[in-house]
Amino acid sequence: MLRLYDTRARQVEPIVPAGSRVLRMYTCGPTVYRHAHVGNLRSYLLSDLIRRVAERHGLRAVVCQNITDVGHLVDDAEIDPTGEDKVLAQARREGRSALEIARFYEDAFRRDTLALNIHTPRHTPRATETIDLMIELIARLIEKGHAYAVPDGSVFFDATSFPTYGEISGNRLDQLKPGHRVEGVDSRKRFHADWALWKASGREMTWDAPWGRGFPGWHVECSAMSLRFLGDRVDVHTGGIDLRFPHHEDERAQSNAATGHEVVGHWVHGEHLLFDGRKMSKSTGNVVLLSDVAEAGLDPLAIRLALMEHRYRQQMNLTWDTLRAADRTLRRWRLRVAEWAESPSRPIDAGHSARIQQALDDDLDTPLALRLLRDLERDDSVAPGSRFETFLHFDHILGLDLSTEIGKVSVLPPGASELLERRERARAAGDWAASDRLRDELTELGVRVSDTPEGQTAQPLQP
Ligand code: AMP
Ligand code: ZN
Numbered sequence: 001m002l003r004l005y006d007t008r009a010r011q012v013e014p015i016v017p018a019g020s021r022v023l024r025m026y027t028c029g030p031t032v033y034r035h036a037h038v039g040n041l042r043s044y045l046l047s048d049l050i051r052r053v054a055e056r057h058g059l060r061a062v063v064c065q066n067i068t069d070v071g072h073l074v075d076d077a078e079i080d081p082t083g084e085d086k087v088l089a090q091a092r093r094e095g096r097s098a099l100e101i102a103r104f105y106e107d108a109f110r111r112d113t114l115a116l117n118i119h120t121p122r123h124t125p126r127a128t129e130t131i132d133l134m135i136e137l138i139a140r141l142i143e144k145g146h147a148y149a150v151p152d153g154s155v156f157f158d159a160t161s162f163p164t165y166g167e168i169s170g171n172r173l174d175q176l177k178p179g180h181r182v183e184g185v186d187s188r189k190r191f192h193a194d195w196a197l198w199k200a201s202g203r204e205m206t207w208d209a210p211w212g213r214g215f216p217g218w219h220v221e222c223s224a225m226s227l228r229f230l231g232d233r234v235d236v237h238t239g240g241i242d243l244r245f246p247h248h249e250d251e252r253a254q255s256n257a258a259t260g261h262e263v264v265g266h267w268v269h270g271e272h273l274l275f276d277g278r279k280m281s282k283s284t285g286n287v288v289l290l291s292d293v294a295e296a297g298l299d300p301l302a303i304r305l306a307l308m309e310h311r312y313r314q315q316m317n318l319t320w321d322t323l324r325a326a327d328r329t330l331r332r333w334r335l336r337v338a339e340w341a342e343s344p345s346r347p348i349d350a351g352h353s354a355r356i357q358q359a360l361d362d363d364l365d366t367p368l369a370l371r372l373l374r375d376l377e378r379d380d381s382v383a384p385g386s387r388f389e390t391f392l393h394f395d396h397i398l399g400l401d402l403s404t405e406i407g408k409v410s411v412l413p414p415g416a417s418e419l420l421e422r423r424e425r426a427r428a429a430g431d432w433a434a435s436d437r438l439r440d441e442l443t444e445l446g447v448r449v450s451d452t453p454e455g456q457t458a459q460p461l462q463p
Pocket of ligand 1: 028029030031038039040041042043239240241242243270271272273274279280281
């Protein structure tokens with residue numbers, strides 16, 4: 001059974017889906033106003049790994065990941081951010097329409113995640129196409145006394161109506177300080193920590209609502225979409241660590257207030273990726289994109305491997321050296337798998353594979369799983385056919401395309417497989433003299449033959 005660290009419970013917990021064999025997962029998706037950098041992609045890889053491990057356990061994962069194409073404001077560090085919409089600001093910079101920008105970067109995001117073998121979620125709703133869901137949810141929150149409309153047509157969530165606010169991040173309402181914006185606390189709010197669910201506005205990208213024309217707040221998007229596409233029980237909710245507060249606190253308050261119960265079973269957060277020692281972000285100026293990695297001649301999946309060399313819950317520092325090392329390992333493993341593919345097939349190695357599976361189940365200990373695979377790679381006591389099956393088995397989770405070189409590279413020199421076949425027949429017939437002669441011929445060809453309890457195996461002398 002998979003166990004994960006639950007940020008709210010502050011401990012590692014078994015993941016048991018509420019609906020017997022279906023694991024419902026929600027992942028906060030991208031704001032589509034720029035290319036996703038490798039740090040962002042680390043957060044989406046987390047969701048993909050959870051899903052793949054759960055699927056190995058026979059669960060059916062249903063994943064929903066929103067596309068934020070409206071409502072995410074430039075200054076989102078506070079509970080109720082003010083300022084310009086990220087998508088609109090970028091549209092102005094590029095001289096294009098907001099929707100052009102949003103669709104362009106959404107396509108780019110899809111290509112990048114596919115290149116990293118991150119499975120496309122079942123549901124990928126766009127905020128601009130689900131405004132009705134948000135309006136419905138906001139109306140429900142007003143009706144239940146958790147939200148209030150103000151004269152200008154905006155709607156705020158009444159934070160004090162949700163006493164357990166802060167359980168995920170530890171930021172309790174009584175400890176929150178009023179915002180540091182120059183204009184002070186928004187006089188439309190009853191309490192400084194209330195946040196906008198609907199923002200009255202006549203700008204581009206606004207919609208009519210019962211309270212007035214405007215656009216939804218970013219936090220309400222995720223509640224509305226998860227409740228609609230996954231229902232009122234979400235087993236696992238993932239995101240980057242910076243989303244704990246206020247985004248996930250606000251989302252939890254909205255969803256629980258609307259349904260009257262705890263909606264999310266487990267909150268799981270991925271730590272930040274650093275590059276050259278500092279958090280990768282546009283403002284720091286140390287952003288690495290997938291295209292940069294491809295331009296450097298590295299396989300995009302080298303990023304996936306490099307990220308898995310660290311546990312998702314630890315900050316990790318990426319460098320070009322680690323990326324190049326991951327690229328070398330990836331290429332070597334693909335060649336090894338192709339080479340092992342030429343040996344007779346054998347069952348998965350039970351001992352190694354149990355340990356690797358245990359590592360993955362233990363809060364996604366991918367670095368340990370990779371170390372165990374390296375041990376298996378070198379373990380000549382395990383038949384090549386068995387190493388082959390075990391690597392491919394775990395590639396379903398690791399997603400490194402380890403089978404791409406099978407049949408493509410000629411691992412053994414021409415003529416070798418015929419000699420091997422003749423030698424196998426000679427040995428079966430007990431003709432040891434012929435067997436030895438054929439072994440010499442193979443050595444001359446550059447092939448080393450070993451006889452194991454499972455039969456002969458062959459390897460090139462110089463891989
Ligand atoms: P954004 O597009 O900025 O909303 O971020 C998208 C996702 O990437 C969120 O889940 C963030 O928490 C996450 N994220 C942003 N920067 C990093 C980073 N340097 N390392 C890991 N995750 C990040
Ligand atoms: Zn979200």
